[in-house]
Amino acid sequence: MSGSEKQTGDDQVPAWARRTAGESRWWATGAMVGLLGLQYFLPDELTPGPRWVVPAVGAVLLLVLVAASPYRLDREEMRLRRLGLLLMALLGFTMIWAVLRLVQGLIDGSVSDNAGGLLASGAGVWLSNFLVFALWYWEFDRGGPAARAHARKSYPDFLFVQMQNPDLADPEWEPQFLDYLYLSFTNATAFSPTDVMPMSRWAKLTMMVQSGISLITVSLVIARAVNVLK
Template identity: 75%
Template sequence: MSAADNATDDGNDTDDSQVPAWARRTAGESRWAATAAMVGILVVQFYLPNQFVAGPRWLVPGIGLTLMLILMVASPFRLDREEFWLRRFSLALMAVLGFALVWSVYHLVLGLVNGKVSDNPAGLLSSGGGIWLSNVLVFALWYWDLDRGGPAARAHARKPYPDFLWVQMQNPELADPDWEPQFPDYLYLSFTNATAFSPTDVMPMSRWAKTLMMIQSAISLITVSLVIARAVSVLK
């Protein structure tokens, strides 16, 4: 029987204080850190040049804000409500943000290769930096929303086996028993993966986690190398 089963089984005398928070039922994570990241992505999308934006400038931010408001009304404070439709809306929002990122990266790379991107180095670096920041935030949200079934499933300890192996899991004697991964942890994971182009101290365990980290590293490497090379060429 897993630690999560012990923690949630009413007939078991296991002391919950001896089970780490990530493996037992908890109150659920506050939604505000992840919501701030979503808003950040939508703001970046709104201010990117037209050539890097899918459709009218308002389209992606409008769809994203609509889905966000629905999720916030349904679960305004803590992410512990498990319902089929809520999960589908959450995944739909992740898909919208991911599509916007892929569109921006594709058109940035295409413009750099065919020479149609602006020769203004400040504009190029700001656009490239905005897209790189979107890469970090989008993948942080994907890791956060998919790890062990998402924040609500983690709050209920539905899945005992982690998709990411955190340092606190490997060294529980050095960690607060109430520690469990929350959005800032996934943001750290995404940032280090986007800058080091490889795992640092958080190891992907499942195949989907390894695949996503590989894709993010590739996007970050391509974006950074091409934007810097073009900016240096323009500056001569």
């Protein structure tokens, strides 16, 4: 096969299934900054330790990651991968802590009896859930953004509409952070998959956990707030 024929064949492969330049890091970085800021403004009883600790540690990890790969997420290094996973673990631990503390407070009645404050706390926890899982989906699908840029894995963990209908999508389309943000939002509000299907077992389990957290948070906070208003 000649070089021109091989190039033509590669062009017919959708971007998500072949090597690309990698996506811009800034949407995901903006979500991480927003999530770290949100952690600072949560009530003290919903944060593990002083409220500045998680944002400070997270900011240091994020600055290292940005400095190492400031524009495109196509750099495959084990150290960077571990730092990224450490940041995801920190954000996830903080979110789970806030959910458990909120549920415990709702059950034993130790949370504020102010409906506005209760709804604000519940909204903060729900937003944390939404953003953390969006970042997890983005970080783990097909090995992460750098691995996706190098097309390391052939089979997707999440099946997007554009993958099912390639004739109706731009050949250069590939999933980026905003696609995972949409996936997380619809899963957190509908409590089930909508148009993005989980394919691997870890993806199904993770979506199930997110739906459960979202359902419990929303139902308990609303029920408590209605009771307070009465």
